[in-house]
């Protein structure tokens with residue numbers, strides 16, 4: 001399975017079911033700015049709060065096969081195997097579909113995600129053990145404390161500035177390599193580097 005980072009901003013995502021798994025998926029997809037529609041006769045209180053806050057749309061009924069028609073991504077997360085199978089059946093081969101109780105027939109899995117500023121980490125085990133994926137994610141993320149949040153922002157800004165400099169390609173490459181040195185976790189060195197770049201811009 002290929003891990004990719006998908007831009008979900010404003011894309012329509014359908015979640016069928018309103019229980020624990022639906023809520024977990026909702027949080028993951030909302031964090032990426034997706035347009036979420038939850039279809040379920042009942043909702044977990046945590047999901048109802050998100051509906052009240054208008055963070056997600058809710059269709060308070062059971063699934064109907066036209067529901068998935070214009071969705072970019074679909075999650076089948078009811079506690080009924082036959083309903084989840086019907087959700088999957090209703091999708092075209094080009095829609096992204098995750099079936100909570102049927103990885104074999106899902107076109108994508110949810111990895112264990114970690115975020116620190118602009119860094120994102122996704123760990124999967126091809127479904128072998130979600131708990132292990134979670135543990136490995138936690139292990140990786142423990143290496144990145146909050147100083148990395150500023151650092152990743154520094155790297156992004158510096159890279160943009162370097163790419164726009166009127167200098168030789170070899171020097172650009174050297175500078176792009178320079179900024180990933182861990183010494184730049186130190187904010188004073190970040191400032192000094194940006195000052196240096198300013199001089200090169202003139």
Ligand SMILES: C[C@@]1(CC(=O)O)C2=NC(=C\c3[nH]c(c(CCC(=O)O)c3CC(=O)O)Cc3[nH]c(c(CC(=O)O)c3CCC(=O)O)/C=C3\N/C(=C\2)[C@@H](CCC(=O)O)[C@]3(C)CC(=O)O)/[C@H]1CCC(=O)O
Pocket residue numbers: 024025028098099100101102103108109110111112113123124125126127128129130131133134
């Ligand atoms: C990583 C994480 C992301 C997330 O869900 O956001 C995730 N599962 C998590 C937790 C978790 N899931 C389960 C348990 C109970 C213990 C256990 O069974 O091990 C726990 C533990 C817990 O809750 O702590 C049960 C379970 N999971 C799946 C099945 C179906 C099956 O295997 O048939 C069943 C049995 C259902 C049943 O009982 O019927 C299937 C999938 N779960 C996946 C992802 C995909 C594979 C990821 C990979 O490649 O490893 C995959 C294939 C598809 C998918 O659903 O996307 C998230 C933790 C991260 C976090 O906390 O951030």
Ligand SMILES: NC(=O)c1ccc[n+]([C@@H]2O[C@H](COP(=O)([O-])OP(=O)(O)OC[C@H]3O[C@@H](n4cnc5c(N)ncnc54)[C@H](O)[C@@H]3O)[C@@H](O)[C@H]2O)c1
Pocket residue numbers: 016017018019020021022039040041042043044061062063077078079080081083100101130
């Ligand atoms: N992938 C995973 O990580 C993972 C982990 C645990 C469980 N599961 C599986 O996920 C599924 C859901 O688990 P859960 O704990 O969220 O269940 P749950 O009982 O908390 O929630 C089920 C929801 O489905 C809704 N529902 C039932 N019939 C429906 C229909 N016809 N149309 C629309 N909604 C309907 C119910 O109203 C309820 O909100 C189960 O099949 C379980 O085996 C997957």
